[in-house]
Amino acid sequence: MLDIAAELRRWCEEGRDFAVATVVAVGGSAPRQPGAALAVDAAGTAVGSVSGGCVEGAVYDLCRDALRTGQAVRESFGYSDEDAFSVGLTCGGTIEILVTPVPAADTRLRPVLAAALSAATLSAAGGCPVALVRVADGPPELLGRALLVRPDGSYEGSLDRTALDRTALDRTAAGEARALLEAGRTATVGAGAAGGRCGEPVTLLVESAVAPPRMIVFGAVDFAGALARIGKFLGYHVTVCDARPVFATARRFPEADEVVVDWPHRYLDATEVDARTVLCVLTHDAKFDVPLLERALRLPVGYVGAMGSRRTHEDRLRRLRDAGLGELELARLRSPIGLDLGARTPEETALSIASEIVAARRGGGGLPLTGAHTPIHHDLSAPVDMGRIDSVA
Template sequence: MLDIAAELHRWCEEGRDFAVATVVTAVGSAPRQPGAALAVDAAGTVIGSVSGGCVEGAVYDLCQDALRTGQAVRESFGYSDEDAFAVGLTCGGTIDILVTPVPADDTRLRPVLAAALSSDVDGRPAALVRIADGPPELLGRALLVHPDGSYEGSLGPALDRTDRTAALDRTAVDEARALLEAGRTATVEVGADGGRCGEPVTLLVESAVPPPRMIVFGAIDFAGALARIGKFLGYHVTVCDARPVFATARRFPDADEVVVDWPHRYLDATEVDARTVLCVLTHDAKFDIPLLERALRLPVAYVGAMGSRRTHEDRLRRLREAGLGQSALARLRSPIGLDLGARTPEETALSIASEIVAARRGGSGVPLTGAHIPIHHDLSASVGMGWIGSVV
């Protein structure tokens, strides 16, 4: 649901009645992942997507039904070999959808969802927990969990904080905080009593975290193109260069920030995490070596450096002399990008971005035509959105 947070937040502020359909699970070659959402208001306006088009019409009808009945429902969609025109995913996958009505006069669920949407829009970390499967009377119940463990709402049948309700809420808070710390959206199965026993309840936990960072070192024309595509992919983009005449906001209007500083000094001072990607475009040893010496020791998702193969070999030699071992050097993507035959800054930026996406999602970078490999990869079992380590 948080993938359409800005629009839904506006709907809440305008007092609209709406229903929201959210992907709970996706199996096989499903086009959208858990958390993807489609919403329909009382006037029939629709935003978002849960399948890339395959089942949108049926989900639209489910949302309208939910608005009429006031009841949350869970529905599965898969591929039907018997009837090519049956509602289903033509790609062959299966998705489970949670459809929840959110009328304007709802005093229990709507305030929690509105708070979650507001947190996402404002860039404040929080995790939205909803009951995606379990007793019908609990379906769709929600609470919002903050990083410090405080929370709003309740998953129980009442807000009286009975022992059973409190236990379920506490379990949900613990699970949500762990997923929030990793920046992940996932489902968790617990008992309705808050333990691992009793009637099972499936929780959908959506993490609202600030966008991942892309830091581009080197204020060159390639950096401008990379900043544009980085923003398109949802990164918070920083361009850093030690030369004030080149590192200007006017030259890089698509960057969120432009920093004038020595690259290694800026990297020492700024915050990075397991989702951060570092792109070194300076190809100048006096900048590259002290920067890469630090970058390759950090738990970031991706480190790439521009330069020829001869430059790369010289760079490796210098980094070895600086004390980096083979495991650290193996994390370096250099020459940066995939082999697209790129020439222009825009083509080169696409090459770099393609490698970043492949590293993030576990892709091979080979053409899909004739290749018997999955179209969609699932790295959630490894490190969630961190995707650290698969960058060799």
């Protein structure tokens, strides 16, 4: 539900009663991943989506029912031969939905969700990351219970039967959430029996709200302007860096979040990157890109690509080997940058680069889907705690 945090935060501030439906598990070719949400208020206003249209009507009705009954429910939707276009997922996948009522008078769940929504909105703007943990499956009386977890492991709320005790379930949930928050990931996690006692197993949905991933574009060229635009469209925080002040100006790159005048390798040494960061080197000038790539290929970033002809690429590899880089490090370099789309214009080239970034992130092959027999949606999940993670988005 943190994907619609800004709207739900406003609903909380306005005192609206609402119910929120959240995807907690998927199978096959499901259109949305865990964490995707649809919310409906008492007047029937809806925001968000859980299926891209396949089951929105049925989930909308479930939200209205939850507002009327005050009960959280978990519902499964899959392909239906008899009624595929009404309720079933015509794409052939399955999704599990958790529907939770959040009335304004709720003094237990509402304050925790309101705090999580406020924190998530700030996180999206670069504030402190937070995780929201909810019981996605288990004893009916626990469904939808929420815990707000911060990076230091502190938390608000309780998932167990009492809001006062710091239970074993809360401590387990906070630990799992902290690990996922460090990775910036959303996942479902098995937590054993409720409260650590003998009884029905509990499944938790952990949603991480973190700052947008970074795209750093080196080289203030025309291609950089187009790439900055598409980077923003994909949700990246975009930085353009170039050592030449006459070219690196905010006026030339209005879509970028920041424009930095500095030598690329020096800026990379001084800035923060992580596993979600993508580095796009468009300078195709040895004096800029060799010292930059020497550092970039040794950093734990998600993508490193460099522009240039195949001849430039071979010369660049020779220079990087001379600088001491090994073959495993060089194998991380995407060069010439982008997928083969036959691109010519800056906009087409930016699309080619962005396509390769998405393919690398999601495990796609960059090939046409027409006639292929491979999955449309790829699962690149890597368990944070082996044997504990059920699904990851």
